[in-house]
Amino acid sequence: MQRIIGWLVGWMGMGLLCGQALAQGGPAQWELTLTSPQTGRDYWIQISLPAGEAPAEGYPVLYVLDGNIRFPLLAAARQTLSRQGMQREGMPWVIVGIGYPGVADLDVAARAEDLTPPAPDMSETGDPGQRPQGGAERFLDFIEDTLEPELAQCLPLSERRKALLGHSYGGLFTLYTLFTRPQAFTDYLAISPSIWWNDRYLLEVMAAQAEHSAPPATSPRLLIAVGGLEQSVRPGEEGSERARRRESNAMIDNARTLAESLPEALPWVETQFVVFDGEDHGSVMWPASRHALEFLGVVPCRKVCQPAGYRPRGRGLASP
Numbered sequence: 515m516q517r518i519i520g521w522l523v524g525w526m527g528m529g530l531l532c533g534q535a536l537a538q539g540g541p542a543q544w545e546l547t548l549t550s551p552q553t554g555r556d557y558w559i560q561i562s563l564p565a566g567e568a569p570a571e572g573y574p575v576l577y578v579l580d581g582n583i584r585f586p587l588l589a590a591a592r593q594t595l596s597r598q599g600m601q602r603e604g605m606p607w608v609i610v611g612i613g614y615p616g617v618a619d620l621d622v623a624a625r626a627e628d629l630t631p632p633a634p635d636m637s638e639t640g641d642p643g644q645r646p647q648g649g650a651e652r653f654l655d656f657i658e659d660t661l662e663p664e665l666a667q668c669l670p671l672s673e674r675r676k677a678l679l680g681h682s683y684g685g686l687f688t689l690y691t692l693f694t695r696p697q698a699f700t701d702y703l704a705i706s707p708s709i710w711w712n713d714r715y716l717l718e719v720m721a722a723q724a725e726h727s728a729p730p731a732t733s734p735r736l737l738i739a740v741g742g743l744e745q746s747v748r749p750g751e752e753g754s755e756r757a758r759r760r761e762s763n764a765m766i767d768n769a770r771t772l773a774e775s776l777p778e779a780l781p782w783v784e785t786q787f788v789v790f791d792g793e794d795h796g797s798v799m800w801p802a803s804r805h806a807l808e809f810l811g812v813v814p815c816r817k818v819c820q821p822a823g824y825r826p827r828g829r830g831l832a833s834p
Contacts, residue, residue, distance in 0.1 A: 543562045563608055574608070576678075577610050580620060581612045582614060627647055628650065658695075679806055685705050688703065689709070693716070702735070707772075710765070740769045741793030741794050744763075744798070745761060745767065
């Protein structure tokens with residue numbers, strides 16, 4: 515802990531984040547609002563440090579999208595699951611939530627723009643509210659060019675491990691980042707990704723990456739996870755608009771198709787595909803959060819957590 519405080523004090527006054535972090539009253543967990551010159555938005559940044567001293571090579575960082583509601587879940591899961599005895603401690607990752615100020619959970623309009631890719635035709639994306647979309651490049655620039663440098667002014671960060679986790683549109687953004695800037699992160703965690711968006715435009719992005727881009731120096735690791743009930747029609751919903759969308763979005767089928775195509779399209783991506791039985795689009799975040807932390811080594815792994823290449827099981831599914 516003294517090393518953490520030393521870093522914070524040493525960099526005091528160098529950047530907005532450092533001053534606000536210290537003003538929050540300690541290094542364990544704090545928050546601030548950071549304005550992005552790339553998107554013009556304000557972002558609510560929440561930061562949670564692990565217990566103990568910083569590693570000699572610096573902290574690995576897990577960036578969590580939709581931080582308003584996802585950051586508390588991941589931070590609590592890390593704190594709870596790491597209390598299993600000294601012999602079972604995991605890697606000391608910093609968890610950073612990226613959200614929006616002034617809203618209780620999701621800013622649906624802001625995330626619809628920030629988390630969706632630019633595309634030649636945006637006339638029929640399938641977004642329920644037909645909100646402005648296609649701002650993923652600007653949002654990714656904010657993470658790489660504004661947020662990361664601010665964090666690096668305050669904390670010793672590792673260059674060897676950093677991860678991105680997103681759910682739904684956040685999962686779409688995570689996969690888009692992997693396909694367009696594979697060197698941006700070492701680990702990508704796409705939970706219930708909205709692959710259906712814009713007539714599965716993401717598959718075109720993947721194909722373009724496979725055809726024109728060289729593999730990065732370090733092979734990225736990818737976790738794709740979905741809930742086993744995500745495309746099931748529930749009793750009483752037959753014929754409803756909700757049932758139609760659930761079927762047309764084909765969350766499981768699309769995720770499986772993408773995962774099964776990756777070994778040929780992008781063989782340098784180490785992929786694991788997981789279906790959590792009995793979980794829907796919302797509840798999947800509970801088991802997926804634990805599995806994601808195990809996948810990264812944040813907490814000890816109970817079962818098989820490392821990808822070691824995509825190896826389908828049964829009907830092409832890998833189960834936790």
